[in-house]
Amino acid sequence: MMRRVVAKPEVCVGCHLCEIWCVVAHSTSKDVIKAFLYERDGNHPRITVEENLPETLAINCRHCDEPECMASCISGAIYKDEEGRVLHNPEKCVKCYSCVMSCPYGAIVISENGDIFKCDLCKDLEYPYCVRFCPNDALELVEDSEKGVLG
Amino acid sequence: MLEGEIHSHLLPDFIIERREDRCIRCRVCERQCGFNVHWYDEETDSMKEDEMKCVGCQRCVVMCPTKALIVKPYPGDYRANANWTKERILDLKKQAETGGVLLTGTGNDKPFRIYWDHIVLNASQVTNPSIDPLREPMELRTFLGRKPDKLEIEFNGDLDDVEIKTELSPNVMIETPIVFSAMSYGAISYQAFKALAMAANEYGTLFNTGEGGLPRELRKYGKNAIVQCASGRFGVDPEYLNCAAVIEIKIGQGAKPGIGGHLPGEKVTEPISITRMIPEGTDALSPAPQHDIYSIEDLSMLIYALKEATDYEKPVCVKIAAVHNAAAIASGMVRAGADIIALDGLRGGTGAAPKIIRDNVGIPIEMALASVDQRLREEGIRNKASILVAGGFRCSADIVKAIALGADAVYIGTAALVAMGCTLCQKCHTGICNWGICTQDPNLAKRLNPEIAKKRLVNLLRAWSLEIKEMLGGMGINAIESLRGNREHLRGVGLEDWELEVLGIKGAGE
Structure with missing residues (x-):
């Protein structure tokens, strides 16, 4: 069963709270104030809200069945785990940004420090924080075993 | 400068x-x-x-x-x-x-006496048993429409084969005596309008289209809709009337008695212009009076025109703002053929009204309801129409008290908006609503997710219905019908004689 985060632009309010909570989810403390004001660890949101008002849409990794980013990764830093999640191993990453260029959705982001960040579906948490804290249910966690359901 | x-x-x-x-x-x-x-x-x-x-x-x-x-x-x-x-x-x-002229939104916020807060309910002790609604059935189902003067039944041979001989008027069944007030698509966002329709449908009650018409794709919710025919006649066509449960002729609104409406052209976007059947970008003006109704006789003509258009299959409601002679006017409305009369009190809400009107015109709904119910009873015509009351109902106790005063059901508008997210900032008239309710700005309107709003509304209906059952059980009543007009269950606290007299209730201790 593959889990994916699906964005629903028709109810996205453009608040960017998914970005905020993504940082919290990947922080050491998992506390919103500490994560932003005290833990200066170069953390960066892995989800990006794109705006062209009134349209707003959260861009996030689709965890493709055949990921372009993985195919283009020259160092083997991007891999697919046994549950189907497309993950990024920073220790192997050489920051060539091939993945950034090859991702058809623009879902892989480069932080201010030049590091690569991508969605890991909050693998260490029970539930992805972006979905849990979206105030308008504009992000939904779907579990679908069907191939290519999201294109 | x-x-x-x-x-x-x-x-x-x-x-x-x-x-x-x-x-x-x-x-x-x-x-x-x-x-x-x-x-x-x-x-x-x-x-x-x-x-x-x-x-x-x-x-x-x-x-x-x-x-x-x-x-x-x-x-x-x-x-x-x-x-x-x-x-x-x-x-x-x-x-x-x-x-x-200063404009404002929502209902009257001035400290007029709220009579609900000066009326207390009864409960059973010793001499009559109270009922536990969690153990025994409790009926909130309500029928809106004209009831017969008498019921003739015929037994065909044995007692199991009974036939009602009296011709019955159309009635609409609702699962709880709570109905959503008139809020038009145009005054509120499409998302908010749709949420009200979906919630009414899910819970088995009614929403009111207001006078902005009913978008075609929402006509599937027609069986839960009270469709309004107001002075601007926006969006009225045969399909609109025939898809509905109830047709309401709007004469007045509690927040602005005697005042019409004005939806500025900027808000008349393409979908609103299609629904209202007016050109895009033109001001949607609702005249203060209905220009074909200058008398009770004129009202009767419109009531029967609407009944004729819908094959006498739907109750027709007439809504007025609660004003000084509400009782006499209501009597005339019932005699003109109204199957339901709706009274909107001093604290009723609005999307835009002159502040001076909102805060100074009309009478409290408690007084209007008591006097109308009393008058119709005295004239022997109370059965001919259901009474729907609106204007500032804040909790389930207000509803129970209104029903004991004589209402058949209660309209909730502001309460429904608050359930969806409204915080009563009173800026509805600006067209900017940060909660996505009272706005046509697509960027703001999508803040209201109809699915979430529907859940909140259904939860509100459920919670209030449960509380109403608790209060009924406490009084030893197992059906809302037994409370209707049962003023013996009410007592006034801190009220003067004339107030008790108008309300038709005794003082506490009496």
């Missing part, structure tokens, strides 16, 4: 406190404020605010992920003066600066 401009003397309505030890500069407040109160200053890496623009809707406070914000009334005040209050002074200054 620019030429023609007047330097403002107004004070801010609210003050914004930002707790710096909590602010993470995520700028959610800035993005969520439709009034552009908050902004980020790069130079000082801090959030700033323009308090003059703040309406106190609390959207930023709720959305702030660290709860760093406190929005509270501006504490600064003029020299204390019981006559010239801050509101009076500021309203006067606004008019001195603009030369216009």
